[in-house]
Amino acid sequence: MERCLGEALSAGGDYADLYFESVTSTSLGVDESLVKSASQGISVGCGIRVVSGERTGYAYTDDLSSERLLRAARTAALIASGPAKELMSGFRHAETPKSLYPVAGATSDAEIAAKLKLIQRADKAARDYDPRITQVRAGFNDELRRILVAASDGTFASDTQPLARLNVFVIAKDATSTARGTSGGGGRVTLDFFEGDKSPEHYAREAARTAILQLGAVDAPAGEMEVVLGPGWPGVLLHEAVGHGLEADFNRKKTSAFAGLIGQQVASSKVTVVDNGLMPNRRGSINIDDEGNPTQETVLIENGILKGFLSDKLNSRLMGMPNTGSGRRESYHHIPMPRMTNTYMLNGEDMPEDIIKSVKRGLYAVNFGGGQVDITNGKFVFSASEAYLIEDGKVTRPVKGATLIGNGPEALKYVSMVGNDLALDEGIGTCGKAGQSVPVGVGMPTVKLDRMTVGGTGQ
Amino acid sequence: MSQSASANVSSPVVSSDMKQLAADVLARALKAGATDAEAVVYEGDEFSALVRLGQVETLKESGSRAVGLRVFIGQRVASTSSSDFSDESIARLVDGAVTLAKITSEDPFAGLPEAHEFGQTCAPDGGDLKLYFDDVNEQPPAERIEVARRCEAAAMAYDTRIQNSGGSEFETATSHKILMNSRGFWGEYRRSYCGFSVSPIAVDEKGGMQRNYWYSSSRTTKKLESPEEVGEEAARRTLRRLGARRVKTQKAPVVFSPEISKSIMGNIFSAAEGDAIYRNASFFAGMLGEQVAGHNITVVDDGTMVLDGIGGFGTSPFDGEGLPTRRTVLVERGILTNYVMNTYTARKLGLRSTGNASRGLAGNPGIGAHNFYLEPGTETPEEIILDVQSGLYVTEVMGFGVNLVTGDYSQGASGMWIENGEIAYPVEEITIAGNLKDMYKNIVAIGNDLVFRGASAAPTIRVEGMMIAGS
Structure with missing residues (x-):
């Protein structure tokens, strides 16, 4: 490895790292009550990065022979132009940090049978929920990712990261309409996680419940109105409205609507938002990031004031800011960049029922699909998959799905009430940025926004 | 930077080695108890250079390869994949697939296509389909970087309000795929891609920022547009967003630019996928032969398209199961005439595959579009706008608010407001x-x-x- 780093710095780069990764994954699917799919994959490789000033050279190889590694190192080295750099002597082995998740061995046949049992239970529970459930698909996906980072700054760190997820998708049909419902969850957990509250039956009933509910949904309203977001997954609001805009790369390049706003009011004083990679067993948690740094809890917004960015080695060095251990990548094919882990809003003091009562006419959105943001102009959307009308302080009829839109640096200024019921999502989030997907978490207590635009079709 | 970057970092696996590997994997699978098997071997190279504010910011160059195996034991199926071609790894790939297949259910519809359905195999370059051009790999990296630099420079010089940039990126990719199965099919093709894009950022007098982008891409460097034209078009597309405001909630006619029209029409493909049809998870379920759109609407998916001597980006000689690709009319003058299917979903529906199987390395084949389009009409875009008294011209949509079960559509949007047949001002933060x-x-x-x-x-x-x- 030292030879390889030496080769990487042979053209004078400032920094080089090797990222070894091995991922084994399993995917099982029950569909129409049959086990229709089963697959396993193995991916092994190494990515080599050379940084010279603001420039990055990158090459990877799926052949780990020393010949191929040295060749990749020489390719990455082409980014720099200068005399070869002396390598530091010896790696700094990081202390083994406390692990945030269990580490399993290779998947055994018995485990595969146990996973299959889980999704068969989900299939049955969804069908038993209501005769109007006509189609059920349940899947179990898990992976074990082993990484090792060795860098010219002495970093030498490794981690083994499990990740599991159970999904249920259903179709409900009655005489007049058809609707879908989805649910799922998991995290960096072992199979016994799915034997507690988060059982296959829990997810199955949840998917079936939302599909049946949607059969009777009326058109969502259109226009600006008061919006109450339920606890948990609606925290995707934070991920889109502020999270991406606070990633250091966009701010170093001044391409984010949040650039230059540190120390300024970007949300109501009731709003405190953190990104926390240290939560045990959470989907977004990691012991170390993909540059070998320990993860941490980073305050992004404190009482409405913008406090900090999420950074990695390159951006923290160029910006003269602390490294928050947020350098992540999808795989050894990719260059790391600042990313979120678990992003959530801290509890306030309001009772959730008081929040609902305070609304004369508005939308109560408790579950969402995906979201998206244009970090440059700050406009973001997120799409409600389960929402209700609030009329005279009461939750009334369910409405069809609708997209909500807002402006990142402005939207959270309209937060007027924050509940005391903080919850994290079930563990299904995947975030995409510049073509790279990484698992993340979001969370929020019940929150009231005095103003938000709801994109329904109703008047 | 040095200008002597090599064009290929991956192992130089040659065609005959890949074919041999596929044949070996199949033979081992059959020996281990599979009654049918299908192997895919993939090799690809990629290069990308990002230039930002005139400087090379990232340079990436690499190659990768992988093998995927799908096995059947009777009508049970499972699959495995690996990026490791070592002997032990291939042994694990085969054993893993066969072991997994034993735990799946008998499904009467599962299985490879019938032997008579496969077409003739063609030359590795796709033959007449014109999918692979060597010039993509031959262009020196320094020239590619120069194209990106010129493109960004043209955007930055276009107007003083263009003050920043997300960068200009030049990318190339080539791939080589071999598919082989135990029913006698084997085929291979290479594809090449090159393209560049730029993402300028404009700032208005109040400090409000807008970003947009434009690009050019082809299978050969010879057909790429001029970097200056692309840079200037990106600048125009960015500047026209400056000073955007909101509009009142209202019902109005909406004109969709080609980029957005493409995604709206693309939902016709998704709604016609056999998988969604047999599950009743599409608003097109049970609608074959029915009027699902206006009489002016004809929508086609064509896997054989060659335009100006270059194979389309969705063109390939065979699909993910080895079936020959074809031209399928999904909607003809408003009537839903075809679903789009792979072998499995066709059997479920009692129909024939339309050659739309898409195959990843592992997992069962999905369904994917080839070259998919809405047949054009006769009006110019200006004439279409001219007929609008008060309405919206949409140039961007955001979000995931499309429900193919019900057809419900709700997306974030930005674009231009139309007044009296003319573009009046930019709008944003609406749905x-x-x-x-x-x-x-x-x-x-x-x-x-x-x-x-x-x-x-x-x-x-x-x-x-x-x-x-x-x-």
Whole structure:
């Protein structure tokens, strides 16, 4: 490895790292009550990065022979132009940090049978929920990712990261309409996680419940109105409205609507938002990031004031800011960049029922699909998959799905009430940025926004 | 930087080695108890250079390879994949697939296509399909970087309000794929891609920022547009967003630019996928032969398209199961004439595959579009806008608010407001909503501006009566 780093710095780069990764994954699917799919994959490789000033050279190889590694190192080295750099002597082995998740061995046949049992239970529970459930698909996906980072700054760190997820998708049909419902969850957990509250039956009933509910949904309203977001997954609001805009790369390049706003009011004083990679067993948690740094809890917004960015080695060095251990990548094919882990809003003091009562006419959105943001102009959307009308302080009829839109640096200024019921999502989030997907978490207590635009079709 | 970057970092696996590997994997699978098997071997190279504010910011160059195996034991199926070609790894790939297949269920519809369904195999370069051009790999990296630099420079020089940049990126990719199965099929093809894009950022007098982008791509460097033209077009597309405001909540006609029209029409493909049809998870379920759109709407998926001597981005000689690709009319003058299917979903529906199987390395084949388009009309985009008294011209949509079960559509949008047939001012932070079933019937104008910039394309369209939510 030292030879390889030496080769990487042979053209004078400032920094080089090797990222070894091995991922084994399993995917099982029950569909129409049959086990229709089963697959396993193995991916092994190494990515080599050379940084010279603001420039990055990158090459990877799926052949780990020393010949191929040295060749990749020489390719990455082409980014720099200068005399070869002396390598530091010896790696700094990081202390083994406390692990945030269990580490399993290779998947055994018995485990595969146990996973299959889980999704068969989900299939049955969804069908038993209501005769109007006509189609059920349940899947179990898990992976074990082993990484090792060795860098010219002495970093030498490794981690083994499990990740599991159970999904249920259903179709409900009655005489007049058809609707879908989805649910799922998991995290960096072992199979016994799915034997507690988060059982296959829990997810199955949840998917079936939302599909049946949607059969009777009326058109969502259109226009600006008061919006109450339920606890948990609606925290995707934070991920889109502020999270991406606070990633250091966009701010170093001044391409984010949040650039230059540190120390300024970007949300109501009731709003405190953190990104926390240290939560045990959470989907977004990691012991170390993909540059070998320990993860941490980073305050992004404190009482409405913008406090900090999420950074990695390159951006923290160029910006003269602390490294928050947020350098992540999808795989050894990719260059790391600042990313979120678990992003959530801290509890306030309001009772959730008081929040609902305070609304004369508005939308109560408790579950969402995906979201998206244009970090440059700050406009973001997120799409409600389960929402209700609030009329005279009461939750009334369910409405069809609708997209909500807002402006990142402005939207959270309209937060007027924050509940005391903080919850994290079930563990299904995947975030995409510049073509790279990484698992993340979001969370929020019940929150009231005095103003938000709801994109329904109703008047 | 040095200008002597090599063009290929991966192992130089030659065609005969890949074919041999596929044959070995199949033979081992059959020996281990599979009654049928299918192997895919993939090799690819990629290069990308990002230039930002005139400087090379990232340079990436690499190659990768992988093998995928799908095995059947009777009508049970499972699959495995690996990026490791060592002997032990291949042994694990085979054993793993066979072991997994034993735990899956008998499914009467599962299985490879019938032997007589496979077509003739063609030359590795795709033959007449023109999928692979060597020039993509031959262009020196320094020249590619120069194209990106010129493109960004043209955007930055276009107007003083263009003050920053997300960068200009030049990318190339080549791939080589071999598919082989135990029913006697084997085929291979290479594909090449090159392209560049730029993402300028404009700032208005109040400090408000807007970003947009433009690009050019092809299978050969010879057909790429001039970097200056692309840079200037990106600048125009960025500047026209400056000073955007919101509009009041209202019902109004909406004109969709080709980029957005393409995604609206693309939902026709998704809604016609055999998988969604047999599950009743599509608003097209049970609608074959019915009127699902206006009489002016004809929608086609064509896996054989060659444009100006270059194979389309969605063109390939065979699909993910080895079946020959073809031209399929999904909607003809408003009538739903075909679902799009792979072998499994066709059997479920009692129909024939349309050659739309898509195959990843592992997992069962899915369904994917080839070159998918809405046939053009006769009006120019200007004429389509001219007929609008007060309405919205949409140039960007955001979000995931499309429900293919019900057809419900609700997306974030930005674009331009139209007043008295003319573009009046930019708008943003609004949503548009409707139901796709109604939208397809309410397309009152179709442009003559069908241009293939990717695998799918559609001309400008105008849809009457959509709900716009704003202030």
